[in-house]
Amino acid sequence: MPVRVQTEDFDLTTEVAQLRARNPAIGAVACFVGTVRDLNEGSTVATMELEHYPGMTEKALENIVAEAQRRWPGIEVLVVHRVGKLAPLDQIVLVATTSMHRGDxxxxxxxxxxxxxxxxxxxxxEETEHGARWVDARVTDDAALARWGIASGNAAPEKG
Structure with a gap:
């Protein structure tokens, strides 16, 4: 399953080993693990709580994976995203991709x-020393997406 949303932590080594086992022709694995920071916008973060819309979130992630596979044929993708209450240093998200070559x-x-x-x-x-606050989207995130030729708010077209 290329997409999972869960409360439980994940083990990077296990997840990558399972992803690699899908295709013996791969020559490269790239991973990103996002973690909870203890400081955000000048405030100390005690905890972060992530919420999602079950079903809709998984579908959105599946569409993102499908778009990546359309752009880079032959890649394998794994996305594991946690929800619930997390503390600084806890893992939030894992994105791992495999391909024949490192560039892809x-x-x-x-x-x-x-x-x-x-x-x-x-x-x-986030729960901070000033109380709870919702984390807004960042302009830099929109700019990062725009360099791929996608405007924020324009989800990948649904597949079949």
């Missing part, structure tokens, strides 16, 4: 993460 693995991994940051329906609430 690096590019597709970065593409999936850039696309996920703006288009996947997750909501983040």
């Amino acid at each position: 693995a690096f590019a597709s991994c970065e593409f999936v993460m850039d696309y996920l940051k703006t288009e996947a329906p997750f909501w983040k609430k």
Whole structure:
């Protein structure tokens, strides 16, 4: 299953080994693991709570994976995203891609993460020393997606 949304933590080594086992022809694996920071916009973060819309979130992630596979034929993709209450240093998200060559693995991994940051329906609430606050989208995330030729708010077309 290329997409999972879960409360449980994930093990990077296990996840990558399972992804690699899908295709013995691969020559490259690229991974990104996002973690909870203890500081955001000048405030100390005690916890972060991630919410999602079950069903809709997984479909959005599947569309992102499908778009990456359309752009880089032959890649394999894994996205694991956590929800629930997390503490600083906890893992939030894993994006891993495999391909025959490193260039496609690096590019597709970065593409999936850039696309996920703006288009996947997750909501983040931080608990700080000033109280709880929702985390707004960043202009830099929109700019990262735009360099792939996609405007924020324009999800990949649904497949079949």
